[in-house]
Amino acid sequence: MWTRKAVVYVGLGTTLVLFSPFIDNLQLFLLGTTILGFVAVHSLVNTRPIDVKITRDFDAEQVFENSPVTVDLIIQNKGRSVGFLEIYDNLPSEVEVDSGSNHTIIRLQKEELVINKYHLNCRLRGQFRLGNPSLRIYNPSFLFYYEADVESKSSLVVLPQMEQIDGVDLSTDFPKMYQGAMPIRRIGTSGEFYGIREYSPGDDFKNINWRVFGRTRKLMVNQFEREDISDIMLVLDAREITGTGTVLQNPLNYSCRAIASLVSYFLRARNRVGLTIYGETVKVINPDTGERHLYSILTALAEVKAKGALGLHTILGDLRNFTPRSPVMVVSTLENDSTSTEALREITARGFKLTIIAPDTLNYDRDSRIISPTVYFTASASLDNKITEARSLGARAMRWDPETVLSTSLAEVIR
Amino acid sequence: MRTIRSLSFMQAIATFSLMTCLGLAYVINPIEDSLFFKAINTMVEGIYQKEVFSELNNSIVAGMLLGLFTGTSYIFLSMNKKIYDYFLLFIFVSTLLIFISSFRGYDSFPYHVTQQLFLWFWIGIPITVGMVGIWQNSIGNQVISAFLILVMPIGLVGNTNDQIYPILGFVFSFVLYLELSYGHTRYSRLARVMYFSKEFETVLQWFLTTLVLTLALTTALTSMAFLFHDFLGSILPDSFSNSIEFNTIYGQALSVLVFFMIWAVLQTLFSRGYLARQVED
Numbered sequence: 012m013w014t015r016k017a018v019v020y021v022g023l024g025t026t027l028v029l030f031s032p033f034i035d036n037l038q039l040f041l042l043g044t045t046i047l048g049f050v051a052v053h054s055l056v057n058t059r060p061i062d063v064k065i066t067r068d069f070d071a072e073q074v075f076e077n078s079p080v081t082v083d084l085i086i087q088n089k090g091r092s093v094g095f096l097e098i099y100d101n102l103p104s105e106v107e108v109d110s111g112s113n114h115t116i117i118r119l120q121k122e123e124l125v126i127n128k129y130h131l132n133c134r135l136r137g138q139f140r141l142g143n144p145s146l147r148i149y150n151p152s153f154l155f156y157y158e159a160d161v162e163s164k165s166s167l168v169v170l171p172q173m174e175q176i177d178g179v180d181l182s183t184d185f186p187k188m189y190q191g192a193m194p195i196r197r198i199g200t201s202g203e204f205y206g207i208r209e210y211s212p213g214d215d216f217k218n219i220n221w222r223v224f225g226r227t228r229k230l231m232v233n234q235f236e237r238e239d240i241s242d243i244m245l246v247l248d249a250r251e252i253t254g255t256g257t258v259l260q261n262p263l264n265y266s267c268r269a270i271a272s273l274v275s276y277f278l279r280a281r282n283r284v285g286l287t288i289y290g291e292t293v294k295v296i297n298p299d300t301g302e303r304h305l306y307s308i309l310t311a312l313a314e315v316k317a318k319g320a321l322g323l324h325t326i327l328g329d330l331r332n333f334t335p336r337s338p339v340m341v342v343s344t345l346e347n348d349s350t351s352t353e354a355l356r357e358i359t360a361r362g363f364k365l366t367i368i369a370p371d372t373l374n375y376d377r378d379s380r381i382i383s384p385t386v387y388f389t390a391s392a393s394l395d396n397k398i399t400e401a402r403s404l405g406a407r408a409m410r411w412d413p414e415t416v417l418s419t420s421l422a423e424v425i426r
Numbered sequence: 427m428r429t430i431r432s433l434s435f436m437q438a439i440a441t442f443s444l445m446t447c448l449g450l451a452y453v454i455n456p457i458e459d460s461l462f463f464k465a466i467n468t469m470v471e472g473i474y475q476k477e478v479f480s481e482l483n484n485s486i487v488a489g490m491l492l493g494l495f496t497g498t499s500y501i502f503l504s505m506n507k508k509i510y511d512y513f514l515l516f517i518f519v520s521t522l523l524i525f526i527s528s529f530r531g532y533d534s535f536p537y538h539v540t541q542q543l544f545l546w547f548w549i550g551i552p553i554t555v556g557m558v559g560i561w562q563n564s565i566g567n568q569v570i571s572a573f574l575i576l577v578m579p580i581g582l583v584g585n586t587n588d589q590i591y592p593i594l595g596f597v598f599s600f601v602l603y604l605e606l607s608y609g610h611t612r613y614s615r616l617a618r619v620m621y622f623s624k625e626f627e628t629v630l631q632w633f634l635t636t637l638v639l640t641l642a643l644t645t646a647l648t649s650m651a652f653l654f655h656d657f658l659g660s661i662l663p664d665s666f667s668n669s670i671e672f673n674t675i676y677g678q679a680l681s682v683l684v685f686f687m688i689w690a691v692l693q694t695l696f697s698r699g700y701l702a703r704q705v706e707d
Binding site for chain 2: 016025028029031032034035036037038039040041042043044045046047048049051052053054055056057094095112114115116117118125151152153
């Protein structure tokens, strides 16, 4: 391909060669000839086809939000030497380069291998496809260039960020014992020692730790682990409206983080956790345990997109198969869902221990002028009404400001 | 650091080439024959109602040195916006005062000095503009400067093979100026993008080496294009090769164009891309 400079040079050279005879000017004539000659010579420099292979290597193919990923772009020359090779690694807009650069200009000798290392910061969950790196070869004086894409696609899964939840009792009042009790790291009445605390009136004398009393002259009682497990169903609202806000700051992203944190917490306590996602369709991941199950849920969360307008009532059918009286946690703003009241009533009527977490990004949206103050007040009042309504049905409901720690907010509602 | 050194070297050589090509342009075309200065002379004569230029020193070297001084001053002044603004104001007021005092007839004012400076300023203006283009990476200035170098000295007298060495020197330094100033603009921008990395330094070295080689090859090709005229003369019928048209600069121009047309056709036919397309078809 010709650059604008080459076109100007050829135009100028030809004009000078044709015009100079009219004023009998050998100087301009020779200049025109030289410029044409210069372009002709340069058409042979660094313009022949090249054979470059590019591969991408990540230090981890699955990462969590806001985690760094190191990318090695391995450039291998299998053809002639290249003087000016510009490489641009096409990245999705959701990931940003933290250090190093995905754009490089190098000189490649025959059979040379060059590794361009750079670090990405993945600020948004999702399953991303890194496109083909683009190549551009210029000849040294920028007269000709050649552009091509090298086949090298890779995928990168960014899982939602998880928050450590501790000290919040989200377990059921009806532990499921039939699968066999197992100790979990929570205070209870099993034989496994958990810790000690100061004596308070009413504590059983047999739990007093006399050895500590002998040492410290303070009455301390032993605490033991509690044994229970339960099925927990988490419900994620992925309707189109949950995508309102910016790419990074929207209710769906915060909901996914909350779900990921809760799933991790419950699975660590050896509960069986299921997930129902509704929006465009209803997707159900049946309750299960273990690390593998955690990653299958996290992967599902990474893929969730704000789409559709199905109401909360669409999940009721799937809840029928779920263990009665178990905890159900709905993470939703409940905005623009006319079926939510009826659905919440039915969930509580079936005896499920319902908790509602409503991620509230309205303040951010108003401050960023995504919504007007009028819309803010309307939406805020509507959300308050929904929360009050849910509480009147016996559910534990909260407006969660994503800027605050989830476990702190949960502790307040569970109190 | 080597990248910065190489880029500074490019700027220095480009400035030197700029001065050389302007100097040689006036060696080839004397200033007295220049259409541009004849036009200015006529205008000045119309204003002052007397021959001004004939009384002044039209030294090209002085003009070039003044151009170098003005260009350098401009570059340094541009580094500080406030001083630059005050300086422009000073120049504007001075110019205005000179004209007012000239028309009011204040004899104590040194008109001769100011007129002399104006003439030298005009001679050196391609250098001033070109220096700003080179040192402030302005492609527009580079183009204007190149245009002024070509246009300002041109007269109607023309030139012949007797001046071949100054002409060759002019052509070489002119192309070197264009390539180095434009190359500096592009490569310095890319160097910033690449954080002056070692890898980029090798690309820059490759550019400088290739530029020298291609200029040498271009000289050879230009000579070939010239010899092609003689070759055509030997293979064409006598009636054609002995004609007046063929043996003037018109004939040479046509021969050169035929030479480059043959070059373009051969390159298209023998390039790998062309062959590949033929196979695919």
